[in-house]
């Protein structure tokens with residue numbers, strides 16, 4: 001007799017979990033600062049942009065692993081509000097790369113039931129990219145697989161300012177009593193509204209900074225920094241990050257460990 005899908009899903013999650021990791025204590029949501037593309041290229045005597053191209057392969061690999069290992073959401077920092085200050089050619093290359101990848105990968109994302117969203121000030125992006133983003137977001141909105149959030153022209157401070165503006169506007173027209181603004185109402189105005197906060201932040205290439213990424217949402221995330229450059233981030237490096245995560249004792253500001261058995 002066929003087993004119900006939910007049992008099949010649970011069984012495949014347990015069997016796909018890498019040896020040495022506890023399938024019940026995987027992070028639900030992982031955020032990644034994909035750093036080191038330029039250094040990876042430089043070390044190989046290649047132009048910086050080749051590092052970004054290799055970075056896309058690392059991203060595809062990581063998304064697939066997250067999906068296979070039962071992680072519910074992956075949020076990556078693809079382009080920050082500060083990245084516009086890079087040389088014009090590099091910015092142009094990145095925008096064209098985002099377009100190409102979206103066009104090329106949308107079908108595979110659909111097949112794997114990925115729900116993709118782009119978080120950030122999207123109106124400043126090239127018009128063609130905005131159209132592709134809208135199409136990808138809309139056509140994957142009902143997918144039931146992993147939530148894949150691509151932070152593009154994203155800045156944590158900007159996100160907080162925009163949320164404050166929206167709440168102030170609603171208060172000014174009498175729709176909202178300012179005294180009722182709490183953490184839930186505030187979080188609902190962020191780009192990540194309805195997504196749970198990340199449990200784990202991974203930053204590659206050894207830099208120990210948050211770099212204006214998910215300033216609100218990372219409040220209680222475990223932070224993992226590795227020396228691996230982003231294009232080299234593979235299943236082994238990812239497994240090490242997850243093993244480190246599972247060795248942490250999460251207390252969320254209290255004294256007792258909070259069970260993280262999902």
Ligand code: FPP
Nearest residue numbers: 034035036037038039055056078098101150
């Ligand atoms: C940081 O490395 C990386 C970026 C600013 C770009 C990341 C973008 C990708 C991996 C492509 C993603 C594609 C899609 C479609 C989402 P860096 O250039 O700052 O490296 P460096 O610190 O070594 O110079």
